[in-house]
Amino acid sequence: MRLELVNPRRIEAAAVGAVMVREWTVFTRFWRTRTFSAVVEPVVMLLAFGFGFGKLVSTVAGIPYLQFVGTGIVATAVLFSAVFSAMFDSLYKRRYQRVYDAMLATPVDVDEIVTGEMLFLGIRAGVYGVAPLLVAFAFGLPPAPAMVLVPVVGVLTGIGFAGLGMLFAALATTFDGLSYVISGVVTPLFLLAGSFFPLTRMPEWLRIAAYGNPLFHCVELVRDCAFGLHAGADLVHGGALALFALIAWRLAIWRTRARLIA
């Protein structure tokens, strides 16, 4: 091999790419089941909320409720796709299959493993996040040019949540331990993002707390892509998502390294 291509002091694209190729190869084996659950679940939610609550609430801030939920559930699809895969797959690979041990015997470092997996899951989550939007189109959501940015928002959000999932996987020692994360972290994030109901009617402290929820920023950005961009606010939302991804990335690397390198 060409040793001049190996740099021990930085994250290398070739190593990250190789990790992503591994993820892709495994994905090709399971893409039907993974795609089914990642797409069908949010779509079922969309239809249930859209047609259920939609009978009680016709519009929210002038937006038909089904379109309001359709754009909100993009974030849910991204969250579920990224965080669950990252948590469960990463713990499985580390503790039971020891795939990370195998990879660390090659010229690949922990930072490259975490980066490659986060990128792969983020991109996949961005793609899956489009599904509820397509369903919303079928139910009357008018296409808007800025909607082409929705997958980008999904990828950025997905990268962050993949990092968060890997962080929790590194902190956990058993699958049971992840139940605390699902109930204590994922569910509150999912409910307090403004996907299903506007946060404007919530108590002030909850509205303030929502700003600390990355999913809220994803929901706001997707809605703005669909119903009209607000440059200043959207830059803040985008910046918040980028900051979240950066922090999750560094924390995931830190804890995963502590688990893998004794």
Added chain:
Amino acid sequence: MSASEVVAPSRGPAIRLANIVKRFAEVTAVDHLDLEVPAGACFGLLGPNGAGKSTTMRMLTGQAVANSGEVEVLGYRLPGESKLARARTGVCPQESNLDIDLTVREVLEVFARLCRVSAGRLGAAVEDALRLAGLKERADHRTASLSGGMQRRLLIARALIHQPELVLLDEPTVGLDPQVRQEIWALIVALRERGHTVLMSTHYIEEAERLADNVAIMSHGRVVAEGSPADLVRVHAGREVLDVYGSRQALAELESRAKSDGLTTRRSGPALTVLHADGLDTRFDGGRRRPATLEDVFVLLTGEYVE
């Protein structure tokens, strides 16, 4: 480079460990270990379970970091330059860590990429590895469907996908039946003949005796003896040993007599073995003489029975 080409050995030792200490909480797994593996050699790290062999192997890939001491692999200082060392090292782990959902070919392709085999060489590297592992017929089968022996051959072929100079084999035949063990031994002999430096940890005496040019016997995290198997036997056990069977009391008396005569003994189950028995006088008659083996040395130095 094809799998059958000869790898030029590096100059200087392939591995140098100096005064290594590795602790896990209160447990000292490696205790002031010094070890040097010459380039081009097949070197056996022989020791009972818990002697620190696997920890030592993990330190050579940067997966364990020494608390103190110096680790050098192929001239690179670890852990800082571990990635460069790993680019020229292949590792076969003690327990399978194959991707069980992938096929044999996919596993090799993924590892070829992880090891930076160029796109132009990738197909040939995978074919070479399949041939080496004898798994061409099973290339498109999932690894989970392979027998234990096939999985081990695949692990070795996977370790060689980028034609490394140094190959680390951690207990390469543990848990395998005798026939499969012979197959793996043939693979290891082929590696040595091709000029790879091989460091193999094992607790099978026969494996070390048959395959290794040099052996380091480890016990409680330290190297307690090192040399070629023949030299180790000659120095520590002599040409012949004497196995004496008898009552516990008779053996205790014999042991005491041997010690007072300056002879080394070891207990071996129901018998007492007197080492360096060549030319012993008739006071020790009644036992069975046999050529000394590495097992005698191993048990003497580690105090462990062997499998």
